[in-house]
Structures are given as C-alpha cells and as structure tokens.
Amino acid sequence: MSIIINEVFAEKAKLLKRPLLKKKVHPRRFAEIKKNKAAFQGYQVIEKEDISFPVKINSRDKILLDFGDHFVGYLSFSLDHYPELKITDTPIRFKFTFGEFPYEIMTPPEEYKGGLGSGWLQNEERSYVFLPCDGALERRYAFRYLLIERTDSASFPVKISDIVCTAVSAVDTDDVPQISTGDERLDRIYNMSLKTLKECEQDVFEDGPKRDRRLWIGDLRLQALTDYCTFKNTELIKRCIYLFAAYRGEHKMVAPCIFPDSPPCVDEWTFCDYSLFFISCLYDYIKFTEDLSLAEELYETALTQALTVYESIDKTCGSTVLNPFIDWCPSLDKSVAFQGVFIYTMRQLKFISERLGRPTDKIEGFIDTVKNTLLSFCDEDKGLFVTAKGQISWHSQIWAVLSGILTKEENTVILKKITCTDTEFTMRTTYMRHFYIEALYNNSMKKEALDFIKSYWGQIIDAGFDCCPEVFNPDNEFESPYHAPEINSACHAWSCTPAYWIPELLK
Ligand code: RAM
Numbered sequence: 001m002s003i004i005i006n007e008v009f010a011e012k013a014k015l016l017k018r019p020l021l022k023k024k025v026h027p028r029r030f031a032e033i034k035k036n037k038a039a040f041q042g043y044q045v046i047e048k049e050d051i052s053f054p055v056k057i058n059s060r061d062k063i064l065l066d067f068g069d070h071f072v073g074y075l076s077f078s079l080d081h082y083p084e085l086k087i088t089d090t091p092i093r094f095k096f097t098f099g100e101f102p103y104e105i106m107t108p109p110e111e112y113k114g115g116l117g118s119g120w121l122q123n124e125e126r127s128y129v130f131l132p133c134d135g136a137l138e139r140r141y142a143f144r145y146l147l148i149e150r151t152d153s154a155s156f157p158v159k160i161s162d163i164v165c166t167a168v169s170a171v172d173t174d175d176v177p178q179i180s181t182g183d184e185r186l187d188r189i190y191n192m193s194l195k196t197l198k199e200c201e202q203d204v205f206e207d208g209p210k211r212d213r214r215l216w217i218g219d220l221r222l223q224a225l226t227d228y229c230t231f232k233n234t235e236l237i238k239r240c241i242y243l244f245a246a247y248r249g250e251h252k253m254v255a256p257c258i259f260p261d262s263p264p265c266v267d268e269w270t271f272c273d274y275s276l277f278f279i280s281c282l283y284d285y286i287k288f289t290e291d292l293s294l295a296e297e298l299y300e301t302a303l304t305q306a307l308t309v310y311e312s313i314d315k316t317c318g319s320t321v322l323n324p325f326i327d328w329c330p331s332l333d334k335s336v337a338f339q340g341v342f343i344y345t346m347r348q349l350k351f352i353s354e355r356l357g358r359p360t361d362k363i364e365g366f367i368d369t370v371k372n373t374l375l376s377f378c379d380e381d382k383g384l385f386v387t388a389k390g391q392i393s394w395h396s397q398i399w400a401v402l403s404g405i406l407t408k409e410e411n412t413v414i415l416k417k418i419t420c421t422d423t424e425f426t427m428r429t430t431y432m433r434h435f436y437i438e439a440l441y442n443n444s445m446k447k448e449a450l451d452f453i454k455s456y457w458g459q460i461i462d463a464g465f466d467c468c469p470e471v472f473n474p475d476n477e478f479e480s481p482y483h484a485p486e487i488n489s490a491c492h493a494w495s496c497t498p499a500y501w502i503p504e505l506l507k
Contacts, residue, residue, distance in 0.1 A: 002250045003264040009246035009298075016239035017203060020168040027051050027163055028068030031145065033102045040463040041477050041485065043102035045145075054080070054159035057150050065146045065163065070100060070466040070491055072142045072199050072209040073167035077160055080132040086156040088131040093152040098122035098143035100210055100490035101465065105145050107486040114484025120211045121487065125151065131158060140168070142199065142210035142491060144466055170201040171231040179503070186450075186502055189457040193499035196467040197226050200493040201233065204240050204260050208470060208489030215240055216257040218325065219493040221277045221284070222434055226500040228288035238294060241281050245301045252304045254278040256325070272312065272322035273338060275305045276345040283348035286355060295352050306349055309342060310366050317388055318373040326395050327432040328471070328481040332425055333387040339374040340399025343367055347404060371405050378406075383417055393425030394418055395432065401439040411443045428479075430456075430468060430495035437501055450505045453498050460495075468495030 029050050036044035047066065055063060075096070081088045099105035099122065112118045122141050148160070179190045200206045204215040205223040224237045244254045247265040255266035256274040279302045282295045295302070312322045319335040326334045326341075346367045353360045377396070379386040385396040397418045401411045427433050433456060440449040459474045470492035473479040480488050 002268075003266060004248050004250060004252070005264075006246045006248075009242045013239045013242035013246055016235050016242070018170065018235065020170055020202065021172055022073075023167045025067060025071055025073070025165045025167050027065035027146065029066050031064050031066040033064065033106055033145075039102075041101070041103040043106055045102055045464070051163075053161035053163070055161070056157050056159055057148070058157045059150055059153050059155060062147060062149045064105070065148070067144050067146070067165060070142070070144050070195065070199060071165050071167040072140065072169065072202070072491075073165040074137065074140055075146070075163070075165055076134065076136040077163040078132065078134050079128055080159050080161070082157060082159065088154075088156070088158070090154045091127045091129045091152065092131065092150070092154065092158055093125060093127045094135075095125045095147075095149040095151050096123060096137065097147040097149075098141040099145040099147070100143055100467075102145065104486045104490075105147050112484060112486070114480070114487045115482040116211070116484075116487055122210065127152075140209070142208070142489075168202065169198050170203070170236055171198050171233055173198050176230045181502065181506060183454075185454055185458055185461075188461055189453060189498045190502045192457070192461065192466070193226070193468055193496045193502075194230055196491050196496040197223060197230065197493065197499060199467060199491045200496070201227070201231065201236065204243065204258070205236065205493060207257075207494065208492045210489050210491065211487065212257070212489075214257045214259055215243060216493075217244055217254060217274045217277050217281070218256070218271070218431060220244075221280050222431065222497050222500075223493045224281060225284055226496050228284065229500055229503065234289060237281075237285065241278075241285065241294065241298065244278055244281075245298050251308070252301075253308055253322075254301070254305055270322060271325040272309050272320055273324040273326060273341045275322075276309060276341060278302055278305050279345045279349045279352070282352055286352065292355055296356055299352070299356060299358065302349060302352065306346060306363065306366065310370075313339075313342070313370065313373075315369060315373060318370065318377070319388075326399075327428050329393070329395065329425055329428045329432075332393060332395060333389040333391045334395070336374065336377050336385050336387045336396035337393070337399040339370050339377075340396070340401075340403040342370050343374065343403035343405060344399070346370075371403070374400060374403060374405060383413060384421065385414075391425055392418075392421060392423050394423070394427050394436070395425065398427075398432070398436050398439045401443065402435060404442075408443050411439070412445065415439060415443060415445065415448075428473070428481075429471065430492070434494065434497045437497070441501070441505065446505050449501065453501060453505075457498050465490055467491035468498075470495065 030048035032046045207216045207219040249268040253270045254275040256271040312320045318339045324338040385400045470489040
C-alpha cells in the first residue's frame with residue numbers, strides 16, 4: 001500500500017487537536033431486561049431501585065446498571081473484600097458487557113455471526129488478584145447499560161463501589177441554547193440529535209463512538225453542517241478537513257475514512273461520492289464561516305477529486321468504475337444517483353472557484369456533459385428517473401432532484417410521485433434520509449420535510465433510543481447492514497441532522 005502524506009496539512013491537523021471535556025457520571029439505578037414481544041427488538045427495560053454503594057456480589061451474581069442516558073467514556077470502580085468473612089485467597093473475575101441498547105446486552109457474543117469483526121462487541125473479562133484494589137478498563141465504551149457478571153467460583157462475596165464513567169466529548173450540550181419550537185416532539189428530536197452529535201464529537205468527528213470510531217467523510221459533512229449551527233466547533237471541522245487532504249493513496253482521491261491514530265491512517269480503496277464530498281465540506285466551510293483561506297489552500301485537492309471522478313465516468317451511460325456508496329440498499333443500481341451527486345458537487349466547486357477567482361469553464365463543461373447523460377434517464381411516461389437496469393429507486397429521484405437540472409415544478413412532481421411508487425429500492429440509512437429532506441427543502445416542501453422528520457425520528461424515540469441510530473427501519477427492527485443488529489451503532493453521526501434541519505425548516 002502506498003500512501004502519500006502531505007506533512008504540512010498533517011501538522012496543521014495535529015495543531016488543531018484540543019483536549020476533551022471530561023465529566024464524571026454515575027449509574028442511576030439497577031435495571032432488568034425482560035423479553036416482551038411488544039417492545040423494540042423484543043426486549044423491555046424494567047427500572048429497579050436506586051444504587052447505593054457498596055454492592056455485594058457473590059460468585060455467579062449478575063448486576064445490570066442503568067446510567068440513565070447514553071455516555072461515551074471510561075469505566076472505573078473499587079473492589080474490596082469482607083475481611084470479617086474471608087480474605088480474598090483466590091482471584092476474582094468479572095465480565096463487563098456494555099450496551100447502547102437492550103438487544104446488545106442480551107445477545108450472547110458466542111452467537112455472533114455478523115459481517116464485521118466481533119472485536120467491536122463491547123465486552124471484556126478481567127481478573128483481580130488482591131483486594132482491595134481499584135479497577136479501570138482502558139477501552140473507551142459507548143453505552144447506557146452495563147452488565148457486570150462475577151464469573152469465578154470462589155465461595156465468598158466481594159463489594160464493588162464507586163462505579164464511575166469518565167464521559168468524554170469535545171463539546172458540551174449546555175453550551176447550546178435550548179430549543180423551544182412549541183412542539184414537544186420536535187424539541188425531543190432536536191435534543192436527541194444534538195446529543196448524538198456531541199457523543200460523536202471527540203478528537204475527530206467519529207461516525208459512531210461505539211463503531212467504527214473513525215472519521216468518515218460522508219458522516220463528517222453532515223456533522224459539520226449541524227455543528228456550524230449548534231456547537232460551532234469550527235476548529236475541529238477544519239482539523240478533520242485537513243486530515244482528509246493530508247492522507248491519500250497514490251490515486252490522490254480523498255479516502256472514505258481516516259483512522260486518525262493508526263498510521264498509515266487510510267486504506268487505498270475509495271467511495272467516489274464520498275471523495276466528492278470533500279468539495280461539499282469546503283463549500284459549507286465557506287458558507288458558514290465566510291473564510292476563503294481553507295478553500296484556497298485545499299483547492300487543488302478538491303479539483304483533483306472532480307477531475308479523477310469525471311475521467312472515470314462512461315459518458316454514454318453515466319456509470320463509473322470508481323464505486324459510489326450512495327446508501328446501504330442491497331442490489332441498488334447507483335449510476336443515476338451517482339450522476340446526481342456529481343453534478344451537485346460540481347455546482348459547489350463552481351461556487352468555490354468563483355469565490356476564489358479561478359476559472360470555471362472546465363467545471364461548467366463537466367456539468368453540461370453529465371447533465372445530458374442524466375436527463376436521458378428521465379422516463380417521460382413514468383415521470384421518474386429509471387436506471388439502465390430498469391430500476392426506479394428513491395435514490396435516483398432524490399439525487400436527480402438535488403442535481404438541480406430540472407425546474408422546481410418538475411422536482412415537486414417527482415418527489416410526490418416517489419412516495420406512492422411501489423419499489424423495493426427505498427432509503428435504508430438515515431444518511432440517505434438527510435438528502436431526501438434537503439430535496440424537499442430546496443423545493444419549498446418545508447411542511448413535508450418537517451412531517452417526515454417528526455414521523456421517522458419520532459419512531460426512533462418511541463423505540464426507546466437515547467441517540468439517533470445508524471440504522472432504523474420501522475418495518476424491520478432487526479435490519480443490519482452487517483447481518484447482526486447487536487453490532488449496529490445506536491448513536492451515529494449521520495443521523496444527527498434534525499438538529500440542523502428543525503430550526504432551518506421553522507424559519
Ligand atoms: C459504515 C458506517 C459509516 C459510513 C459507512 C459508509 O461503516 O456506518 O458511518 O459512512 O458505513
């Protein structure tokens with residue numbers, strides 16, 4: 001693998017790293033998780049008594065702690081024996097299972113068959129040889145529930161006390177003014193989205209604090225959009241943009257994700273739509289900060305994305321060999337949606353170029369060529385975009401609308417029509433839903449956008465989530481891109497944009 005590092009950008013990213021804020025949080029109460037078919041994923045949490053330390057634990061005992069909300073942090077505690085009963089003459093062993101949601105706690109790790117490595121499962125077992133002692137786990141966990149099981153067989157109790165989570169984040173929700181929309185449900189959705197962003201905002205904008213704990217550019221773009229209007233942590237946004245410019249493969253395309261603490265920091269594979277969103281990140285940076293210096297510095301990087309992707313496009317059918325992401329929708333023909341993304345980002349590049357006084361004729365040429373190809377997929381009879389494989393997807397319609405190649409009236413017809421079209425190619429991620437909302441917003445369908453947020457994110461609240469999850473399908477509670485719902489992330493950055501949209505839609 002050959003990685004090219006721009007040391008200047010890497011150094012600038014490093015200098016923008018700030019210490020995290022820390023808060024000590026304690027478990028709120030004991031809890032129990034029971035099977036209940038009516039509850040989300042079949043498990044219901046029963047709240048039990050408040051915790052008073054120390055807690056006595058015998059061999060084979062289990063205790064489930066509820067921290068009362070989602071936290072990202074490090075666990076510590078104290079262990080002691082009962083000297084009047086018996087000195088610890090044999091090591092004590094504990095198994096810790098952390099969960100963002102009940103299903104994660106209740107699914108045995110031995111049964112895991114998911115597509116991602118099982119190391120992401122949030123559990124570990126530790127021995128304690130001499131008591132009293134202080135215990136701490138080095139790994140950072142994202143959780144609300146903590147199951148502690150005593151797994152050794154020694155026949156004496158021990159006491160555990162001072163169970164604390166040192167919660168970490170780059171930001172504090174108390175620094176953002178409270179929202180009051182007059183609609184209690186919208187307020188709750190806003191707060192849940194803000195909390196999601198806060199939990200993901202660490203040394204970089206992580207996609208999810210449980211998993212993958214990395215900086216993905218598709219996620220970053222939506223996080224930054226929301227952050228400009230809430231926490232205003234522009235330094236962190238700048239740091240993350242520098243990181244993407246600093247570490248690239250030989251092909252010079254911006255990586256889909258960065259592993260900030262694991263050199264060589266990037267893999268060589270790409271998602272070409274994600275690479276193009278580097279342009280969107282610079283575009284938003286200018287729009288929200290009015291500062292042109294970052295775009296000036298990184299203009300060549302942005303232009304390289306445009307040129308590389310444009311060269312990869314087959315101009316007759318509009319497809320690319322460069323593998324776009326678009327959404328986690330199985331068997332989706334992504335070619336039409338991809339062309340929409342291409343034009344959408346080229347318009348942003350044109351804007352950046354104009355602001356920087358750079359030539360735009362080449363970019364305009366790109367837009368015209370791909371526009372003609374994209375228009376050839378508009379089926380006059382159906383009044384919708386149909387791909388070369390004959391697919392009618394939400395993705396094609398949304399991105400064709402966002403490309404801005406049609407009139408507002410035409411866009412409105414398409415956006416209405418897709419809601420009553422029978423297709424298996426529907427939006428699967430909240431990330432894709434963000435772009436649907438943007439399409440509605442751009443075409444004066446603010447009411448539809450708000451209703452959509454209220455309905456979809458409202459169901460997330462009803463399901464019992466504390467933050468916005470990576471995946472949520474109201475018709476299939478067990479949906480998982482990794483074929484294992486327990487590995488899904490229940491606090492995921494790309495779902496946080498209601499905190500951006502709600503105030504914007506109410507303007
Ligand atoms: C998953 C993560 C991440 C996303 C990629 C494409 O691995 O959820 O957030 O950007 O997919």
